[in-house]
Amino acid sequence: MVKMDFSEHWIKLLMLCVKTVSYSILINRSKTTIFFNKATCEETKNHIKTALGVPEIVQYERVFKLRFFPDCSILEATNSTSGSHAWRSILKGRDVLLQGARWRVGSGESISVWNDAWLLSLDHPKILSQVVPGFEDAKVSNLINPISRRWEVDLIRGLFPPEEAEVILSIPLSNLPMKDKCPKIAEVWDDIQGFEFRQLLNFQSFKDLVAFVHTKVKNLELMAMVMWTVWHRRNQIKVSSQDFPASQVLPQAKQALTDFKHLNASLPPQQDASGNPLARTHWSPPPRDCFKVNFDGASFSDLGKAGLGVVIRDCNGRVVASLLE
Structure with missing residues (x-):
């Protein structure tokens, strides 16, 4: 910014914004606008808007979503001939992001078999084989047995070459249908x-x-x-x-x-009432055909809220269910 001859006052305001909030800005002469994160305080907004002399975009997400992708997410949104420079810039940024993004398979309902990156491979995260007629719109969920929560092995080996089939079958699945996530x-x-x-x-x-x-x-x-x-x-x-x-x-x-580590090194060893060192407590699995429930909670008095976490394990220590509220 210094090399581009921006004023020192403007640079200081912008760096303050970078350190504390996130924002987006489109510089296009008279069409320049700026969008602030919800966490940005009004005083900072006013300072930056005054220094730049530009208006703020309000209801940013609502405006673009209703107009350009009302029935899908930003990941599936397509370009539009009526789209503004701001919208085209957002799509270009989205495309750059997606080049390195990978889906984590949960239920598979949000992941396109042929179009999305969901394979556990650095070189080929997408399916490279040709689309099979009749499966053009297939989702990854179509490859998963909804009852057993296991891959449909015969179907996968019938649709894909052996190398791709083995990569797919190596992806672990949850015992419960979880939401697909793009980390x-x-x-x-x-x-x-x-x-x-x-x-x-x-x-x-x-x-x-x-x-x-x-x-x-x-x-x-x-x-x-x-x-x-x-x-x-x-x-x-x-x-x-x-x-x-x-x-x-x-x-x-x-x-x-x-x-x-520093605090642990400086603390004296814990002792019981008799002065003997306390034995460390270790988690132990439940008996066969039984489950063990561990839970913890926390309260936030200043917010009037509380949280609860529960995890249930079997006799082998495997997690069979969990809860977070």
């Missing part, structure tokens, strides 16, 4: 050295993942702290209007891990 925090794991395996390997259970990280990557503590920070970030966004950029997850997790 938004993939960059968090991409920045952790040693976690490149997540795009290439599949694990049948969380226990297998932990065992792999413990023996191969040898960075289990950081993985656990990153998971906690991701969970904490999700709660912060859900229960408050505070901004928590995904780019801050890894630095905050590393700092929290450093603080945790």
Whole structure:
């Protein structure tokens, strides 16, 4: 911005916005407009609008959705000859994002078999074989048995070449139909050295993942702290209007891990009433044909809200159900 001869006052205002809120701006002479994130305070909005001399776009999502993609999401929206420069710019940004995005298969109802990137392959995340007549509009859910929640092996091997069929069958499925997700925090794991395996390997259970990280990557503590920070970030966004950029997850997790180790090293060992060291408590699986329910809750008195988490495991320690309210 300095090289482009922007004024120092404007740069300071813009950098303040970058550090605290997200925004979008279209510079096109007299057509320049700006859109602010909901977390932006009115004082900051007024400063920036006054410095730039541009109007603010209100009801940004509602305007574009009703006009350009009323019956689908932004991911399926198509270009329009009547679209403004702002709308075409949004689509170009969407296309750049999708080049590196991958669907995580849940129910499969939102994922197009032929058009979306959903395979666990870095080189070929999309189906490369020719579309089979009669299956042009097939969703990934059509390849999953709705009762057993398992892949329809015979159907898959009949539709796809052996190599693609094996890649599809290697994708793990949940025992319950979950919502398909296009991950938004993939960059968090991409920045952790040693976690490149997540795009290439599949694990049948969380226990297998932990065992792999413990023996191969040898960075289990950081993985656990990153998971906690991701969970904490999700709660912060859900229960408050505070901004928590995904780019801050890894630095905050590393700092929290450093603080945790420092405090643990400085604390004396815990003892019982007799002065004997307390034995560490370990989770143990329930007896055969039984289930164990673990739960935890938290209350937020300032917000008048509470949260509850429940996880149910079988005798092998596998998670059979979970709840978050």
